[in-house]
Amino acid sequence: MKQKIFNFVKNNKIMLLIITLWVVALIVGTINWNSNWIGFWGSLIGSFIGVLGVFITMKVDQEEREKERKQDIFISNLSTYIGLHRTLSSTEFSSIYKELLKLKNSKE
Template identity: 35%
Template sequence: MKKKIIYFGLIILIGALLVPCMLSLPRLWNYEGSPDSWVGFWGSLLGSLLGVIGAYLVMSVQLQSDKETARLKEKKSERPYFFINSLNKKSISFEFYNYNHSLLNYTDIYFYFNDIKINTERYSLGHIKSDKIQLVEIKKNSKPDLIAIKSQTLSGENILFIDGNYNGNGITNTFTFSPKGIINVYTGPDDYHQFNDIIAKITGINLEKKKH
């Protein structure tokens, strides 16, 4: 869009320079009309041209804005909201829903016990469907201190849900994250930085250097 605005400015400048240049050229054929009338003619022609270009730019900006709004709306409609139905030392039962009642792809669930950096279990669930209860057995036969679910929506957003306790801090948050380390919280409090090492461990992103 910036390039289009620059081109529009160049056209105005060239048009403003072109009119007097054309009027100063020697006559190649006989024509009637005073210089003032020809200035009016070329000015009207240039004004019409600029009006068309301006309308095109306005329409392009509006279409781009509408497209971005629709894209963001679609992203939000795919974002999951997780619910833990039960959690004990043997299993976890959970489900999620989103506005489109669709799927989550590449879903992994993590269990952390006591010393979170060492005692970990991970299970790949693949594709899971909205509004359907998921039951996962815990091999360690011990109730996890913290669970995390990492997945991807159909619109391509990376999702991370964390629930539990770590270093005396509790958390129940859902994030979107990107490979560049940009984290956005869409459920739960925005103060997640005490969990940066856990988030970095799961996502592979060094959040300490990429807070925002």
């Protein structure tokens, strides 16, 4: 359910923005303007902008950390990859199987 909502929001960003702006404009148009309302709407819009900035920053940071994690996983498993390369160079299936078992047991 959560994933469906996320996909809907992701695919319909412009439509949701237009609806949100329309609702805000409707509410703003129906109120009597005084300094209290101006302060309220200013702080509300400023809060949304601040939260949006934090969200974008977190998303970019998460993507960068994911890239670094993938690189770390590859580097930490480099000996396994080298062993697999050596193993797959042999022609007999039984020797490949034995070598893979050795690699598995050596990592545990």
